[in-house]
Amino acid sequence: MKTCRKCRVAFSLDQFHRDSRRGDGRAASCRACKCETVRQYRIRNSDRVRSTQKASFRRNYERTGRPYRLLRQFGITLVEYDRLLAEQGGMCAICKGVASSRAGRKKALSVDHDHVTGVIRGLLCETCNTGLGMFRDDPALFATAGEYLRTHPMR
Numbered sequence: 001m002k003t004c005r006k007c008r009v010a011f012s013l014d015q016f017h018r019d020s021r022r023g024d025g026r027a028a029s030c031r032a033c034k035c036e037t038v039r040q041y042r043i044r045n046s047d048r049v050r051s052t053q054k055a056s057f058r059r060n061y062e063r064t065g066r067p068y069r070l071l072r073q074f075g076i077t078l079v080e081y082d083r084l085l086a087e088q089g090g091m092c093a094i095c096k097g098v099a100s101s102r103a104g105r106k107k108a109l110s111v112d113h114d115h116v117t118g119v120i121r122g123l124l125c126e127t128c129n130t131g132l133g134m135f136r137d138d139p140a141l142f143a144t145a146g147e148y149l150r151t152h153p154m155r
Helices: 031-044 044-057 065-075 078-087 126-134 139-151
Strands: 014-018 028-032 110-113 119-122
Touching: 028 031, 031 044, 031 126, 031 139, 065 078, 065 110, 110 139, 119 126
Parallel strands: none
Antiparallel strands: 014 028, 110 119
16 A cells, blocks of 8 residues: 555555656556646646647657558558559549548548458548448448449438
């Protein structure tokens, strides 16, 4: 058991973050108090926190940003992605719409791939990519859905 220096409540040691600099190997404040302290700091220093986050993102973009995710998830480079995008005229391969997010900001097209073989099929907008996923990439389901829409037209 240990008493938090901020709230003065005794907790078991697992309620304190590890801190090798302290004699008992645990922080002086409990996890809840530490979280509140950090939250208050971020509120008071929001501009500084945001600029630090932006600088970190720029510094680590190649290792953690979009180029890294494309290579890790799909095995393609940003140059290959841009080539696919140019081949499709910058539009979704299905609806021919331009990529956009719900908030109205421009968003990159999603890489559509066969989940079994990993082969890349094309680039899709968020809506078409989600639609394919909902139909589990099954052409028979799409055919059934098409037939349903033909027999039950919109009014």
